[in-house]
Each structure stands twice: as C-alpha cells, then as structure tokens.
Amino acid sequence: xxxxxxxxxxxxxxxxxxxxxxxxxxxxxxxxxxxxxxxxxxxxxxxxxxxxxxxxxxxxxxxxxxxxxxxxxxxxxxxxxxxxxxxxxxxxxxxxxxxxxxxxxxxxxxxxxxxxxxxxxxxx
Numbered sequence: 688x689x690x691x692x693x694x695x696x697x698x699x700x701x702x703x704x705x706x707x708x709x710x711x712x713x714x715x716x717x718x719x720x721x722x723x724x725x726x727x728x729x730x731x732x733x734x735x736x737x738x739x740x741x742x743x744x745x746x747x748x749x750x751x752x753x754x755x756x757x758x759x760x761x762x763x764x765x766x767x768x769x770x771x772x773x774x775x776x777x778x779x780x781x782x783x784x785x786x787x788x789x790x791x792x793x794x795x796x797x798x799x800x801x802x803x804x805x806x807x808x809x810x811x
Contacts, residue, residue, distance in 0.1 A: 692752075693753055693758075696750070696751060696752070696753065696758065697758070697761055697762055697765060699750075700743075700746075700750070700751075700758075700762045701762055701765045701766050703743045703746055703747060704740060704743040704744065704747070704762065704766045704794075705766070705769070706743075707739040707740070707742060707743040708735075708736050708739050708740055708743065710739065711732070711735035711736060711738070711739040712735065712736070714735065715728060715731045715732045715735050716728075718731070736790070736794075737790070737793075740790070740791070740794030740798070741794045741797040741798045741801070742798065743794070743798065744759060744762070744763070744794050744795045744797070744798025744799060744802075745797075745798035745799075745801040745802045745805065746802075747759060747762055747798065747802070748798055748799045748801070748802025748803070748806070749805055749806045751809065752809060753809075754809075755799060755802065755803075755809055756799060759795045759798070759799045760795065762795070763792055763794070763795040766791050767787060767788045767791045770784065770791075771784060
C-alpha cells in the first residue's frame with residue numbers, strides 16, 4: 688500500500704511539473720505571437736521554464752511524505768523521460784532533449800532547496 692501511495696505522489700508531481708511548464712510555454716508563445724517578435728522567445732521560454740519548473744519542484748518537495756531528495760530525483764527522472772514527447776512533436780532535437788536533464792535537475796535542486804525553507808521537516 689505504501690509503494691502505491693509513493694507512486695501516486697510521483698505521478699502527481701510529474702503532472703504538476705508538466706502543467707506549470709506547459710502554462711509558461713503557452714504564455715510565452717502567446718506573447719510572441721501578439722507582439723510579433725520571436726527574437727527573445729527562446730530566452731523567455733528558458734526563463735519561464737526555470738521559474739515555473741523550480742516552483743513545481745518546490746511544491747513537490749513540500750507535499751512529499753517520503754524522503755524528499757529521493758522523491759525529487761525520481762520525479763525529475765520521470766519528467767525528463769516523458770519530455771521525449773518534445774522530440775516526437777518536433778520542439779526539441781534529440782541532443783537538446785538529452786542535455787535537458789541538466790536543466791530539470793537544476794529545477795529539482797532549486798525547488799527542493801526552497802521546499803526545505805518552507806517546510807523544513809517531513810512527517811514520517
């Protein structure tokens with residue numbers, strides 16, 4: 688039963704990361720289409736993903752009832768694996784996708800650190 692509870696928490700948190708970063712991507716894309724300028728879109732998308740990805744992992748770190756860093760590492764791994772969808776739909780090259788694990792781990796580290804500030808102890 689505990690293993691299923693942990694699995695549900697991982698699925699929940701991967702969905703949180705996907706939702707927040709997708710919202711950021713839509714907002715950046717919408718802004719670029721309205722303003723007609725695509726020059727800063729890549730930078731805006733990177734900053735949006737950094738901010739919202741970090742927030743998502745902070746939420747995940749605060750909500751977990753398991754070992755926080757282990758949980759965040761698993762969530763980061765599944766976020767990265769499922770982001771292969773970006774290669775399939777043509778948003779990323781395979782090389783960019785492989786490198787994206789660095790960014791996702793950075794979000795997890797920053798978000799996990801913030802979660803320690805917000806919620807220092809996890810109930811066991």
